[in-house]
Amino acid sequence: MIIETDGLRRDFLVGTRLRRRRVVAVRDVTLNVAPGEAVGFLGPNGAGKSTTIKMLTGVLVPTSGSASVCGLDPVRERRELGKRIGVVFGQRSQLWWDLPLEESFDLHGAIHKVPAARYEERLEECVELLDMTSFLRTPVRQLSLGQRMRGEVTAALLHSPELLVLDEPTIGLDLASKERLRSFLSAVNARGEVTLLLTTHDLPDVERLCRRVVVIDHGRVLVDDELSTLRRRFAGNRTLVVELTAPAEALAGLTGVVDVQVEAQGMRQRLAFGAGTSAAELIAEVARRVELRDVTVDEPSIEDLVRTLYASSRPA
Amino acid sequence: MSAPYPQLVRAGFRRYASYRQAAFAGLTANVVFGFLRAAVLVAVLAQQGTVAGYDIPTAVTYVWLGQGLLSVVQLWPELEFSKRIRSGDVVIDLGRPWDLTAAMLATDLGRAGHAMVVRFIPPMLLGIVFFPFRWPQRPVTWLLFLVSIVLAVVVSFTIRFMLSATAFWMLDAHGVLSVWGAVSGIVVGLIVPLAWFPQWAQAVLAWTPFPAIMQSPIDVFTERGDVVALLGHAAIWSVLLFAACKLMLRAGAKKLVVQGG
Numbered sequence: 001m002i003i004e005t006d007g008l009r010r011d012f013l014v015g016t017r018l019r020r021r022r023v024v025a026v027r028d029v030t031l032n033v034a035p036g037e038a039v040g041f042l043g044p045n046g047a048g049k050s051t052t053i054k055m056l057t058g059v060l061v062p063t064s065g066s067a068s069v070c071g072l073d074p075v076r077e078r079r080e081l082g083k084r085i086g087v088v089f090g091q092r093s094q095l096w097w098d099l100p101l102e103e104s105f106d107l108h109g110a111i112h113k114v115p116a117a118r119y120e121e122r123l124e125e126c127v128e129l130l131d132m133t134s135f136l137r138t139p140v141r142q143l144s145l146g147q148r149m150r151g152e153v154t155a156a157l158l159h160s161p162e163l164l165v166l167d168e169p170t171i172g173l174d175l176a177s178k179e180r181l182r183s184f185l186s187a188v189n190a191r192g193e194v195t196l197l198l199t200t201h202d203l204p205d206v207e208r209l210c211r212r213v214v215v216i217d218h219g220r221v222l223v224d225d226e227l228s229t230l231r232r233r234f235a236g237n238r239t240l241v242v243e244l245t246a247p248a249e250a251l252a253g254l255t256g257v258v259d260v261q262v263e264a265q266g267m268r269q270r271l272a273f274g275a276g277t278s279a280a281e282l283i284a285e286v287a288r289r290v291e292l293r294d295v296t297v298d299e300p301s302i303e304d305l306v307r308t309l310y311a312s313s314r315p316a
Numbered sequence: 317m318s319a320p321y322p323q324l325v326r327a328g329f330r331r332y333a334s335y336r337q338a339a340f341a342g343l344t345a346n347v348v349f350g351f352l353r354a355a356v357l358v359a360v361l362a363q364q365g366t367v368a369g370y371d372i373p374t375a376v377t378y379v380w381l382g383q384g385l386l387s388v389v390q391l392w393p394e395l396e397f398s399k400r401i402r403s404g405d406v407v408i409d410l411g412r413p414w415d416l417t418a419a420m421l422a423t424d425l426g427r428a429g430h431a432m433v434v435r436f437i438p439p440m441l442l443g444i445v446f447f448p449f450r451w452p453q454r455p456v457t458w459l460l461f462l463v464s465i466v467l468a469v470v471v472s473f474t475i476r477f478m479l480s481a482t483a484f485w486m487l488d489a490h491g492v493l494s495v496w497g498a499v500s501g502i503v504v505g506l507i508v509p510l511a512w513f514p515q516w517a518q519a520v521l522a523w524t525p526f527p528a529i530m531q532s533p534i535d536v537f538t539e540r541g542d543v544v545a546l547l548g549h550a551a552i553w554s555v556l557l558f559a560a561c562k563l564m565l566r567a568g569a570k571k572l573v574v575q576g577g
Contacts (some may be wrong), residue, residue, distance in 0.1 A: 012576050051576075059407040061573050075573060082413040094408045098331040107327055110320040111414050139334060 002163050002195050003033040003056060007065035009219075010051050025051040027219035028065075035162065038189045038196040040210035040227075042203075042306060048219040049199045053167055056197075057087055070162055083112060086156030086194075090168035093148065094155055095140045101151045102136040105158060112159035119158065126154040129184050146177030153181065157188065164188075166198045170205055182208040203306065215309055222309055230305060237272040240282055243294040244268070254285055320414060321422040328426020339434045342387060347439050350383035354447055368511040373450040374538050375509075380443030381534045382506050384436035388428050389468045389529050391500050393476035393493070398483035401568070410569055417562050421473055428469040450538055457536065460543055464533040467550035471528045474557035481561070484568030505531030511540075525553035 008029040015021050026048040033039050043049050054060035055067055058074030058081050067074055070084045087094075095104040109119040127133055130150040135143060143151065149169060156164060166185075170178045186209050189196050198209060206213060206227070213230060215223040223230060237258060242251075247266035251257075256277030261270040273282055279297050286292065332339070357375040361367060370378065397420070400406045409416050443449060452458060479496060482489045501507045503526040510518060510531045521527055528550035535541050 010576075054407070057407075057411055059410060059573055060576060078411065079413045082411050087408075087411060089408070092403075092405050092408055096327060096331065098334050099327060103327060103330065107320065107323060110323040111412055111419075113320070 001032045001068075002035045002037075003031060003067075003069050003197065005029055005031045005052075005056070005065065005067045008052065008055060008062050008067055009064045010048075010055060010060065011063045024219055026055070026062075029216065029219070029221055030065075031214060031221065031224070033195060033197065035195050036189075036192045037212060038186075038210045039198070040206035040213045041197060041199040041216070042206065042213060043199075043216040044310065047217045049216065050167060051219075052216070053165060053197075053199065057081070057085065057165060083159065084161055085163040085165060086159070086161035088149075088152050088156045088164070088166045088169050090149070090166075090171035093140070093152065095148065095151055097141050098139055100137045100139055101132070101143065101147075104140060104151065105155060108155045108158050114159050118160070122158055122160065123154070126157060129187065130154060130180065146173050146180075149173060149177065149181060150184075153184070157194070161194060163195045163197065166196065166200075168200055168202075169198070170200065170202050178202070178205070185209055215306065217310060231300065232275060237274055238279065238300060239298040240271040240273060240279060240286070241296045241298060242269050242271065242283075242286055242290075242292055245291040245293050248290050251286060251289065254282065256282060321418060324419055324422035325426040325429070328423035328428075329430045330426075331423075332427050332430040343435055343438055346383045346386065346435065347442055350380055350439050350443065351446075353383070354379045354443070358447075368509065369540065370509060370511070373448040374540075376443060376447040377450040377538055378509055378534055380440055380447070380449075381537055382530060383439045383443075385465070385468070385530055385533060386506065387435040388431040388465060389472040389504075390424075390428070390431070390476065391472065391504065391506070391529070392497060393479050395480055395489075395493075397477065397480035398489060401481070401483040401572075402487075406572070410572075415562075417477065417558065417565055420477065421470065421558070424473045425466070425469060428465075432465070452537060453539060457539055457543075460547065461533060461537045464528075464536040464547060464550060467547065467554050468529050468533050470554040471525050471550060471557060474554070474561050475525070475529075477561045478557075478564055481564050481568050484571055500526075503527075504529040505534065509534075522549075525550075525557060528553055 008026055010026040012023045012025055013020050014023050029052055041049055055062050056069050056074055058078035061075050072081045074081055105123055132150055135147050188194055213227050244267055250260045250262050251269055256273045257271045259272040283295055354376050358372055361372050361375055482492055505527055510527055532546045532550055536543055536546055
């Protein structure tokens, strides 16, 4: 396991000296991540995501419970851990603000004592995949957010870390920049060199990158499962969208269909169907009754899924 | 890739090289104040003759060295580090596999190197052209002067570091900073030469690191006093204060890690 935690808990004392109150930020997080995995770490604001990440990266001591990352005790062996993991915070920068991006990379290479040949190879690859040639000589303060984030991710990967922790890496990025970053991260992870742990509010990030999802709320793990399993368990209905060649009345009485919506004067119909129904059988059944021009199946969005999860977990 | 610290020195240099206008504005202010201070001292000494070993050329040299060194040793902290502590960005600095205090010192030495080129040399040249100037009598003085400047930057760095690091414990460091702002110019020997202070005040200051920040390099250049004692004083304080910075950072980081940011 590259990340192993057991009953991780973190309390904070807040308020003034006279009126201290104990706030539990992380109540009980037990998490095991194997090398090469890509895990999405989800939860609403204040759920305990960032606190957990701080404990995993060694900048916060757990109140109780234990954590081991890359086989190290994060707090006691923080410096050693720093050599073996990369961290990207969407809202903080690890680049040198006044220097050209390239010089920040050089400094990272030097701080991590990356051998020259491997550094060159790694940098060249990142520059190419992330299309950074045009702004390598630009001071970081003049980069757009999208360009800077590409730089942040590169800096975090230059020393070939075993684990890359990304805390809201796509926050504030436009769609094209998000997509570029996602496909890069997905490619890096697919080669099996680096494990990804990603926190985000942007669920498409998770859909694109993570096979496994850990959802936490109120400092506890609500769900820890494969994304596909979660979909099946929680997501409820899928929707078959059929485009017809001629207008038709609402298609009633189809097996397994729980809701029908008619659009475009009967030229398009949305058929919601439950988990027990096969999309293929439903399409065949529709095709026997009307002439089809096109069909698509909409998977339930992960937003719906997470909303369902939170709603079902609210403490009374 | 090896040895991050020399590279950090270079980065510190290049970082400031990107702010030419700021350097020029600061330089202008230095020069204007230099002319004022030199004019005042020349007027005083023209009536008094020599005061505590300062004749006119020595006093003028004292002024221009002080004006030039002011931004090299950088008396007042920029507070970038305390901002990083308050914003939590310091977790990035703490997460790196380096000695953070040494890394910051390396960067500061680079900054000082840049200041030597753009902020020290130009006012010196003006002083040399427009006023009587006291050159070192012995060639070795130039080398010793350079050593004394490096030590001055180290001592000044450690004091700035510690002032900034108070942010680990204090939400507002303005109190501490304004005290330093008020007394620093006096105790380092920027305002008037420390030799003009009453005996007791000189004796007290000799036990502090402050003279090493400005008066000592000037004394080395003007060949006043025992150079071994001056450099020894600065070297001992550099080591002690650097160790104190490391202890303070360790305590601050521990507080952050244990109590949370």
